[in-house]
Each structure stands twice: as structure tokens, then as C-alpha cells.
Amino acid sequence: MGDTAVNHRLDIWAWLFFNKYRGAKFDCVGCGGGSMRRMIAEHLQKHPSQKEDLLEGKDWFMVPEGELAWITDEKRQYEWLFYKLRRMTDGGAVSLLPNLQGRSQLVAMIDIWGFNTEEKIRELKSIKKDWIQHKRGDDRFKWFADKAEGEKRCRFASDWLRKNEPHLAWRIKPIENYTELLIFFDREDLAQAELKLLLMNIRRGWNRQVSRERQTDKKQYNFILPNKVVDLLDELAEAHALRRAQVLELLIKKEHEQNVYLAGWERRF
Incomplete structure (x- = not known):
């Protein structure tokens, strides 16, 4: 490939490029795995004329690294971007590659997407803006981030949702912490009014439970007064x-x- 330095991103894109556009028919375990560079090298040995395709394609497909710097390995961002990028880039095939995970998977979806770099940069700026705007809404969930009781509140929300909103919670694993709670609501993408009411009801349920726990040494009496x-x-x-x-x-x-x-x-x- 004319470059002896290991460039993992470039290697992944080259593997995908040959497989998708040049009929390489690589074994899917190779992408992101230890055999990836060997597969690429063997393909180029058999088809040396495609080296020029690789060099030209790299400039057409791959945006500068700086345009991707805002994409991190953070779990919540990955979940939010995964579904958005898979739909936008038709990246279903990339998402099924067993050795391609996390940020590398997201970047690969972008790199092999059949748009030129100018169009990709424009779309990436729009997605980045959406992500920043989306995170501004996290203030609605700050009650669940309490240092002392945050995890308890998140677990209570998980139990409450399963009991009171089974149509939302039937397919999720129990929520254990603040990040998992944010990921859950990111996926549901509820209308503002519905989300506000849901959060209010969860807090009311929590307050009732706390009140009951504090009154274990008390009894209720009814008196008739003038x-x-x-x-x-x-x-x-x-x-x-x-x-x-x-x-x-x-x-x-x-x-x-x-x-x-x-x-x-x-x-x-």
C-alpha cells in the first residue's frame, strides 16, 4: 500500500473498499482482526492494478481525522450514533462484522459510505450539532445523577418502568446507573410532554417509597374533630x-x- 506504518483506520477502509467495490469476498472475521493486513496484501498481489484505485479512493472517501475528533469511545455516544449512522450510511453490513466494534465501527461506516468527503463533512457537522443539542437536554435527568442516591434512583426508575410502562421497558436490561438511564431514554426518543410526565411520575413514586420507609415506626389513625x-x-x-x-x-x-x-x-x- 506504499505505507509501512500501521494505520488501522486506513486498513479497515481498504478492507471494506476491496470487499464492497472490487469483489474481494474477504472472510468477515478479517475486518478489524489480526489477518486484515495480510488479506489486503494478498489481494493487491493478485490485482496490482487496484493499488491506484486504493490511492484515489482514499482521497474521495476518507474525511480528515479532525472531522472525526468529536467521536469518542463513550458508551452513550456510541449508542446514539450507531443507529443514526447505520440508517444514514446504509451501514448494516459494517455493523455485522464481528471484529469491528466501538468507535472504529462508527468511523468505518462513515469511511465506506458512498459519498465524497465534501458531502460527508457537511453531514458530520450537522450530526455533531445534533449531538451537542441533544446533550443539553440532560438537565432533565440531573435528579438521577445525585451522588448519594443516584444509582438507587436509577434502579427504582427501572423497576417503576417495568411495572407501570411495560410497553417501554419490556426489552431492556435492568438500569443500574445514570449512563444506562440516559441511553434508555435516548433510544425511546419520547415527546417532550410525555417525557416530562414520565419523569414526574417516577419521582412521585420514589417519594412515596421513601415516605413509607421513613414511617415504618408509625401507624395511621382516623379521628373525628369538630x-x-x-x-x-x-x-x-x-x-x-x-x-x-x-x-x-x-x-x-x-x-x-x-x-x-x-x-x-x-x-x-
């Missing part, structure tokens, strides 16, 4: 930013400690 007393109770609760139950609890505890109001109540009423 309307006037209920009004007074509401006034106290509002004045002190407390719930009715909290007002009653504080008053009962204080009276039990000091025995000021109830002592001798028979004589006063």
Missing part, C-alpha cells in the same frame, strides 16, 4: 409550614413532657 378544631389545626399548620400530622405530633409530645394543658381538664370543661 370543623372549628380542623380550621384551627389548618391555621397552625400553615403558620408553621407543617403538615397536620406534624402539628399534632409536636403538640402531643410537648404536652406529655410538660403536662400543662390536660392536667385537671375535668375541672375546666
Whole structure:
């Protein structure tokens, strides 16, 4: 190939180029594997005239590395780009190659895509802009990124979705962390209103569970009180930013400690 330095990206593209456009019929395990360069070399030995095709094709197909620098090995970005690039580049065949994974797989889809570099650069800039805009929406999920309880909240969301929204969650593995939660919602691509309601309901469910856990040493009682007393109770609760139950609890505890109001109540009423 006129270049003794190992250039993994170029090797992958050359393998795909000969296989797709020059009828090489390579074994699929070769792409990205240890036998890839040997396959390419043997093909060129049999078809030396295709070396010129390779050199010309490289300039037509392969965008500068700088245009791909924003594509990383981050799991969430890979998942988001994989489906988008597979549809856009008709990269189904590339996605099935067993030794081509991660970022190299995404770049290969772009490199072998049958558009010239000018068109590819224009599309890549658009996709990059979409990715940046997409990540700006992560603020909606910051409640799940809490350092102390974030993973618990993510697991609760997974269980809640399976129970309450099975049409969304039936095909997913249990969500264990924040990244997996983001990937799940990236795939679902819900409408804004639907997503907002879903997240609100998950938080409500979490709050109910936490409230139940905190009240394991409490019991519920029902009392019949005169309307006037209920009004007074509401006034106290509002004045002190407390719930009715909290007002009653504080008053009962204080009276039990000091025995000021109830002592001798028979004589006063």
C-alpha cells in the first residue's frame, strides 16, 4: 500500500473498499482482526492494478481525522450514533462484522459510505450539532445523577418502568446507573410532554417509597374533630409550614413532657 506504518483506520477502509467495490469476498472475521493486513496484501498481489484505485479512493472517501475528533469511545455516544449512522450510511453490513466494534465501527461506516468527503463533512457537522443539542437536554435527568442516591434512583426508575410502562421497558436490561438511564431514554426518543410526565411520575413514586420507609415506626389513625378544631389545626399548620400530622405530633409530645394543658381538664370543661 506504499505505507509501512500501521494505520488501522486506513486498513479497515481498504478492507471494506476491496470487499464492497472490487469483489474481494474477504472472510468477515478479517475486518478489524489480526489477518486484515495480510488479506489486503494478498489481494493487491493478485490485482496490482487496484493499488491506484486504493490511492484515489482514499482521497474521495476518507474525511480528515479532525472531522472525526468529536467521536469518542463513550458508551452513550456510541449508542446514539450507531443507529443514526447505520440508517444514514446504509451501514448494516459494517455493523455485522464481528471484529469491528466501538468507535472504529462508527468511523468505518462513515469511511465506506458512498459519498465524497465534501458531502460527508457537511453531514458530520450537522450530526455533531445534533449531538451537542441533544446533550443539553440532560438537565432533565440531573435528579438521577445525585451522588448519594443516584444509582438507587436509577434502579427504582427501572423497576417503576417495568411495572407501570411495560410497553417501554419490556426489552431492556435492568438500569443500574445514570449512563444506562440516559441511553434508555435516548433510544425511546419520547415527546417532550410525555417525557416530562414520565419523569414526574417516577419521582412521585420514589417519594412515596421513601415516605413509607421513613414511617415504618408509625401507624395511621382516623379521628373525628369538630370543623372549628380542623380550621384551627389548618391555621397552625400553615403558620408553621407543617403538615397536620406534624402539628399534632409536636403538640402531643410537648404536652406529655410538660403536662400543662390536660392536667385537671375535668375541672375546666
